[in-house]
Amino acid sequence: MSPGSATAVAGASPPHFVLVPMMAAGHAGPMLDMARALASRGAFVTFVTTPLNLPRLGRASSDDAPPIRFLPLRFPCAEAGLPEGCESLDALPGLALLGPFNDACAMLRAPLVEHLKDAAGDDAPPASCVVSDACHPWTGEVARELGVPRLSFDGFCAFSSLCMRQMNFHRIFDGVDDDRCPVRVPGFPIDVEISRSRSPGNFTGPGMKELGEEIMAESARADGLVVNSYAELEPTFVDAYETAIGKKLWTIGPLFLMSPVVSTATAEQDTTAIRCASWLDSKEHRSVVFVSFGSLVRSSLPQLIEIAHGLERSNRPFIWAVKPGNLAEFERWLSDDGFESRVGERGLVVTGWAPQKAILSHPATGAFVTHCGWNSVLECVAAELPMVTWPHFAEQFMNEKLVVDVLRVGVPVGVKDAAQWGVDSETVVATREDVERAVVVVMDAGEEGASRRARAIELGRKAREAVARGGSSCRNVELLMEHVTQKKSMA
Structure with a gap:
């Protein structure tokens, strides 16, 4: 028609x-x-x-x-x-x-x-x-x-x-x-x-x-x-x-x-997008891990610290979009801990908004650490990328089952219980060891990793054909x- x-x-x-x-x-x-x-x-x-x-x-x-x-x-x-x-x-x-x-x-x-x-x-x-x-x-x-x-x-x-x-x-x-x-x-x-x-x-x-x-x-x-x-x-x-x-x-x-x-970015967002694109342009093909948990998740400072050390220990390039409940507290930790100086150009921390679709579709991006919100899952699938699954609340644990058990393009970080949206908690649900393990596995270039990536590529092809x-x-x-x-x- x-x-x-x-x-x-x-x-x-x-x-x-x-x-x-x-x-x-x-x-x-x-x-x-x-x-x-x-x-x-x-x-x-x-x-x-x-x-x-x-x-x-x-x-x-x-x-x-x-x-x-x-x-x-x-x-x-x-x-x-x-x-x-x-x-x-x-x-x-x-x-x-x-x-x-x-x-x-x-x-x-x-x-x-x-x-x-x-x-x-x-x-x-x-x-x-x-x-x-x-x-x-x-x-x-x-x-x-x-x-x-x-x-x-x-x-x-x-x-x-x-x-x-x-x-x-x-x-x-x-x-x-x-x-x-x-x-x-x-x-x-x-x-x-x-x-x-x-x-x-x-x-x-x-x-x-x-x-x-x-x-x-x-x-x-x-x-x-x-x-x-x-x-x-x-x-x-x-x-x-x-x-x-x-x-x-x-x-x-x-x-x-x-x-x-449709571009609806503000001037500040345009600046962030240019910064991310420039940084990605300097990285090798499919080498970067992108970490983002959507618009509603607010991670506690103890959990952010575990993520930071896990990313550092993985020894993989990463972009990390952070939306903490207390931004000033997190930025103070970044400065005092020396995290950014240790990872240097291997890591890029973005506080607040990040151009998610553009990052996922960039040739340098190789995997996505996601909260399993359905929009993010679809964007990752369309970008032909495997993902590390870290559900938080709502239907995200069920999305994880689809991604990991049915589509077989995901590696679970291992979260056992849901967080409660809108409730502040200092609980750490995934340790630095959990983060390091999941990132290393999803970026693995061996037979299992190659099969996972091949399935992701096929799903992305079918997504484009569908529309x-x-x-x-x-x-x-x-x-x-x-x-x-x-x-x-x-x-």
């Missing part, structure tokens, strides 16, 4: 997709990529955000970039009991505010419905469907008020999403007293065991259990599911997930490969538009 042909199905206006992401960098980014993919094929796209999140999304600078209508709704911080400015997950000062944050998100329902009804027939066609993050169950009511289908966007892989569904559906931890006791997940295509301490139950607190049940209920009512993965990466689990939910599932990833490259014209993910975007257009014509 060529761009614009979805419009021809209905013979009228193009389908109007209303996209509602979770307000967090790791959630909003893939949905913005989805918005570009839909808009480039002729859809009208409204992207819901908030005033403080809007500048973080950036704009496509080229004249031929697909048009997207950004809708910044006022985020009701005060009404929900949040400090002003807490408009995204990564802006929350602690776990205690997660409940109020979700309450604030739910308060967007009425203004969103009102805006979409007022805008219909004015500067936009009526909404054809709502595509929202699974963590926004309130959008189900938005879709019902508008009389349109709701599609749930799953920011996880099919493997982890199916695993979580089966865990919740069968309530596998009922009656299990030992948090570290592995429990088999029923109805899963392969034998998988997981303990409560490694399960995605890290976001606890008042109202969280009820929110989880509401998310499950609304997911069951959704018209279908959109997944940021590609069929060739996890075919068994995509099929099994679709069968389990009894609904259509569209794999349309990796979404960052689907959309045009190319005629590829599975490209076709699924077109089929998704066709599905919504047909629903629109029948309304």
Whole structure:
């Protein structure tokens, strides 16, 4: 189906997709990529955000970039009991505010419905469907008020999403007293065991259990599911997930490969990107280890010290993107310990933001030490690199199982228990010996390392094929538009 042909199905206006992401960098980014993919094929796209999140999304600078209508709704911080400015997950000062944050998100329902009804027939066609993050169950009511289908966007892989569904559906931890006791997940295509301490139950607190049940209920009512993965990466689990939910599932990833490259870097970020590129240019092909744990992880100083010594002992070149809870304390340690002077040009420490996609795709980069967030896993897969897996919370331990046990492109650092997001802890979960061992193994040039790298290269090739014209993910975007257009014509 060529761009614009979805419009021809209905013979009228193009389908109007209303996209509602979770307000967090790791959630909003893939949905913005989805918005570009839909808009480039002729859809009208409204992207819901908030005033403080809007500048973080950036704009496509080229004249031929697909048009997207950004809708910044006022985020009701005060009404929900949040400090002003807490408009995204990564802006929350602690776990205690997660409940109020979700309450604030739910308060967007009425203004969103009102805006979409007022805008219909004015500067936009009526909404054809709502595509929202699974963590926004309130959008189900938005879709019902508008009389349109709701599609749930799953920011996880099919493997982890199916695993979580089966865990919740069968309530596998009922009656299990030992948090570290592995429990088999029923109805899963392969034998998988997981303990409560490694399960995605890290976001606890008042109202969280009820929110989880509401998310499950609304997911069951959704018209279908959109997944940021590609069929060739996890075919068994995509099929099994679709069968389990009894609904259509569209794999349309990796979404960052689907959309045009858009630069939204600030001047400071541009400086960091140039610094990283210049340093990488001086290194040998596939010799560098990149270490980064995403936008939400904040490592304690004792843990950072162990990572530093592990990287030093590995004797491999490295770029390390650090987001500690107390940056000044870490920088003081760097100065007092003499770490940077000892590693010299072999290591580059970047505090704060780092150009992750550019680093992973550079020819000098040879492996990625990652927290196993799904966006990072996909970026690493697309870059054809093996990884050291260091999950922290949410579904990351399940992503690790896919990477290590199924795809066989990962080396576990050996973390036993999940961290709790938003809770400061001085615990060391991986020692310098753990870090050194994992880095040495993942960079091994022997037979095992060569096989791991060959599998990574093959997965990267399949990722590019999936998003190319005629590829599975490209076709699924077109089929998704066709599905919504047909629903629109029948309304």
